[in-house]
Amino acid sequence: MNIEALARPEIVAMQPYSSARTEAPARGILLNANEAPRSLLAGAGLNRYPDPQPQALVERLAALYGTRPDQVLVTRGSDEGIDLLTRVFCRAGRDAVLICPPTFGMYRIAAQSQGAAIVSLPRSPANGFRLDGPALLAALRTDPGIKLVFLTSPNNPSGDGVGQELLLELLEQARGRAVVVMDEAYAEFCGLPSSAALIDEHENLAVLRTLSKAWAAAGLRCGAVLAQPGLIALLRRVIAPYPLPSPVIALALRMLQDDMLERQRQLLAEVARNKTALLETLAGRTFLCEVIPGEANFVLARVGGGVNSGADSAADPAAALLAFCAERGVILRGFPAEPLLRGYIRITVGTREEIAALSTLLDEWGQRR
Numbered sequence: 001m002n003i004e005a006l007a008r009p010e011i012v013a014m015q016p017y018s019s020a021r022t023e024a025p026a027r028g029i030l031l032n033a034n035e036a037p038r039s040l041l042a043g044a045g046l047n048r049y050p051d052p053q054p055q056a057l058v059e060r061l062a063a064l065y066g067t068r069p070d071q072v073l074v075t076r077g078s079d080e081g082i083d084l085l086t087r088v089f090c091r092a093g094r095d096a097v098l099i100c101p102p103t104f105g106m107y108r109i110a111a112q113s114q115g116a117a118i119v120s121l122p123r124s125p126a127n128g129f130r131l132d133g134p135a136l137l138a139a140l141r142t143d144p145g146i147k148l149v150f151l152t153s154p155n156n157p158s159g160d161g162v163g164q165e166l167l168l169e170l171l172e173q174a175r176g177r178a179v180v181v182m183d184e185a186y187a188e189f190c191g192l193p194s195s196a197a198l199i200d201e202h203e204n205l206a207v208l209r210t211l212s213k214a215w216a217a218a219g220l221r222c223g224a225v226l227a228q229p230g231l232i233a234l235l236r237r238v239i240a241p242y243p244l245p246s247p248v249i250a251l252a253l254r255m256l257q258d259d260m261l262e263r264q265r266q267l268l269a270e271v272a273r274n275k276t277a278l279l280e281t282l283a284g285r286t287f288l289c290e291v292i293p294g295e296a297n298f299v300l301a302r303v304g305g306g307v308n309s310g311a312d313s314a315a316d317p318a319a320a321l322l323a324f325c326a327e328r329g330v331i332l333r334g335f336p337a338e339p340l341l342r343g344y345i346r347i348t349v350g351t352r353e354e355i356a357a358l359s360t361l362l363d364e365w366g367q368r369r
């Protein structure tokens, strides 16, 4: 079976937009794209449209993620990959995406803006919100409307990874029916192998990677979809003609040079050490009834009710603690829109100093109760 049979027919049928830069390489006297003849900022080259998929960056990302260059689509972060996949595979009012909340919020937003239905398989707080593999397989088996399965490994915010055995079962179950999306935004922080190695064998697998988290470059807005060329070609039909600004391309190439690999390793080691320190400072706090360490650069914790509980914290016991910290300049993440995470807070692993500042605030909070 061909991946096109899973895509929206109108996307397969449409004549893709052909930009000036795709029709002719940026060489010679360029009078084809209505650009200005010179840049107002010397040397920046900003007067020219950028390469839609700069080969050097594509090759670098392919090497980094262990794929072939024709299996890479560079995107404005993983958020864009999520959006493109949803637009290509989900017909409004007919198709559905499968998600396992609590998870990354953008899957829902992408589905809703595309008019796709959301099949939701909630994770249970009883086991730290770990993914329920058998339930996932059963849902996929029984619901033919599901076109996209969003998996996150490690998951945000529970931090659990998706084992390769389950992924293989899902890919088999979904064959000819749905695309399985593995969002590996936090993969560098955990020990699991990337599922990019499975792309050659599975045309219905798409892997999302990003420079936003472990490459310390959220401001760059650079990520990639990894998949077989057929799937990449479908996504290229709906992506903006020039998704990557030229300064971003230049900075991403700089970011991924060999000398940065060692710096990135040091950063990952530092985050791992600081995470241990964060977990130590959270341990034994009586107002936290549960701490889920997970395998990424954040932890999830459940805040118990207590004498400090005002009207706010009666609705959500985490709200008072979040407000207390925010008033003192430390911003933690609450989840007011996610009923499953009532009472939970997510804490990103920061620097040693930031963890010490948080620790002081938690001491103060503990004494007030």
Ligand SMILES: *Cc1c(COP(=O)(O)O)cnc(C)c1O
Binding pocket: 076, 077, 078, 079, 080, 104, 152, 155, 156, 183, 185, 209, 210, 211, 212, 213, 218, 222, 223
């Ligand atoms: C942060 C995050 C992203 C967003 O990545 P960008 O590349 O910055 O768009 C994607 N998926 C998950 C699970 C995330 O937590």
